[in-house]
Amino acid sequence: MHSEVVASRSAEQRDSTRESRNGTPHLDAVSLAIIEQLQEDGRRPYAAIGKAVGLSEAAVRQRVQKLLDQGVMQIVAVTDPLTVGFRRQAMVGINVEGDVEKIAEALTDMSEVEYVVMTAGSFDILAEIVCEDDDHLLDVINKRIRSLPGVRSTESFVYLKLKKQTYMWGTR
Amino acid sequence: MHSEVVASRSAEQRDSTRESRNGTPHLDAVSLAIIEQLQEDGRRPYAAIGKAVGLSEAAVRQRVQKLLDQGVMQIVAVTDPLTVGFRRQAMVGINVEGDVEKIAEALTDMSEVEYVVMTAGSFDILAEIVCEDDDHLLDVINKRIRSLPGVRSTESFVYLKLKKQTYMWGTR
DNA sequence: CTGAGACCTGCGGATTTCGCAGCAGTCCGC
DNA sequence: GCGGACTGCTGCGAAATCCGCAGGTCTCAG
Numbered sequence: 001m002h003s004e005v006v007a008s009r010s011a012e013q014r015d016s017t018r019e020s021r022n023g024t025p026h027l028d029a030v031s032l033a034i035i036e037q038l039q040e041d042g043r044r045p046y047a048a049i050g051k052a053v054g055l056s057e058a059a060v061r062q063r064v065q066k067l068l069d070q071g072v073m074q075i076v077a078v079t080d081p082l083t084v085g086f087r088r089q090a091m092v093g094i095n096v097e098g099d100v101e102k103i104a105e106a107l108t109d110m111s112e113v114e115y116v117v118m119t120a121g122s123f124d125i126l127a128e129i130v131c132e133d134d135d136h137l138l139d140v141i142n143k144r145i146r147s148l149p150g151v152r153s154t155e156s157f158v159y160l161k162l163k164k165q166t167y168m169w170g171t172r
Numbered sequence: 173m174h175s176e177v178v179a180s181r182s183a184e185q186r187d188s189t190r191e192s193r194n195g196t197p198h199l200d201a202v203s204l205a206i207i208e209q210l211q212e213d214g215r216r217p218y219a220a221i222g223k224a225v226g227l228s229e230a231a232v233r234q235r236v237q238k239l240l241d242q243g244v245m246q247i248v249a250v251t252d253p254l255t256v257g258f259r260r261q262a263m264v265g266i267n268v269e270g271d272v273e274k275i276a277e278a279l280t281d282m283s284e285v286e287y288v289v290m291t292a293g294s295f296d297i298l299a300e301i302v303c304e305d306d307d308h309l310l311d312v313i314n315k316r317i318r319s320l321p322g323v324r325s326t327e328s329f330v331y332l333k334l335k336k337q338t339y340m341w342g343t344r
Numbered sequence: 345c346t347g348a349g350a351c352c353t354g355c356g357g358a359t360t361t362c363g364c365a366g367c368a369g370t371c372c373g374c
Numbered sequence: 375g376c377g378g379a380c381t382g383c384t385g386c387g388a389a390a391t392c393c394g395c396a397g398g399t400c401t402c403a404g
Contacts, residue, residue, distance in 0.1 A: 016350090040248075059351075062351080073250060073252075080245075113336065114338055118333040120332055157291035159289050163279070164287060234383080
């Protein structure tokens with residue numbers, strides 16, 4: 001009736017989450033299904049999730065706790081920054097000479113920087129900035145980022161309109 | 173003892189959330205405080221939140237429900253895409269001739285596209301793509317995006333390493 | 345064979361959620 | 375000034391959920 005994900009766990013995937021060589025835990029189908037449930041509604045009761053994935057309430061609870069402890073997922077409220085009073089956002093492409101990782105670390109430490117990723121292509125790093133107003137944004141980009149030793153150049157893309165933002169990884 | 177956010181709501185901010193002219197609801201300090209609580213832990217009990225912000229359990233519950241209904245926030249599980257099996261990600265900068273909004277809409281409809289924003293600067297649109305492997309990524313960029321009528325050019329930045337990703341807007 | 349470890353189930357008791365009735369303050373129009 | 379509509383908060387009791395813990399099963403290693 002209700003789609004059971006698995007029943008006879010025939011070897012191989014007991015140990016629902018286990019370290020693989022690169023350090024990221026491997027997830028089995030059931031944990032994935034649990035995550036999907038929580039991506040639809042982070043407050044869905046464990047019993048309801050259990051019914052959906054074919055597990056007892058307690059088992060779901062233990063798995064969720066483990067996923068949280070391991071840092072595989074987190075359950076949080078996400079908002080539209082505009083609504084919460086941050087009126088200027090920008091993506092900044094950065095070119096670095098020398099240690100890219102080091103610059104990335106420095107960006108990570110800035111509270112206005114929401115997102116940092118090292119990339120291949122004509123930028124070494126992309127960083128998303130969330131600010132209260134133009135002055136604040138200008139300050140962060142010009143004073144704090146461009147002055148980092150090793151930053152060769154930056155290019156800014158000020159956000160005009162956010163069209164889509166989902167958190168539905170694994171739900172398709 | 174426990175930091176009350178407000179007590180005498182002296183006019184002005186009854187109507188905790190109200191439409192301002194641009195359509196985005198205005199949030200008062202208490203709702204902001206509630207959001208902060210839920211950004212730390214999306215499953216925190218209403219009573220605990222109430223204690224923190226100085227409201228009854230029922231009041232917090234009503235406010236949270238309203239914030240969800242209005243779409244101001246959503247409570248969801250967020251994960252590291254890599255852990256869930258999406259091994260290739262990229263940011264794509266796009267230049268458009270003609271109706272930018274239209275292209276943005278088209279991108280929004282693609283399930284692999286996680287994030288779409290219209291920008292000022294040398295790209296008209298930035299879109300984040302989440303894929304399972306290289307083939308999938310190539311397919312989305314070359315076949316689906318570049319073939320959209322009006323797309324003049326694209327530039328891709330394949331993700332090498334995600335360094336930071338927070339959901340703490342309003343928490344600083 | 346035996347012990348350790350991972351994972352699941354079942355079950356009470358504590359806690360939380362939920363729905364609702366009641367109350368207070370504001371903003372109308374009359 | 376005074377109802378009436380509206381919004382938001384509180385306080386409750388009932389229902390549902392969460393939580394901890396004591397087993398049980400399976401697998402692997404020695």
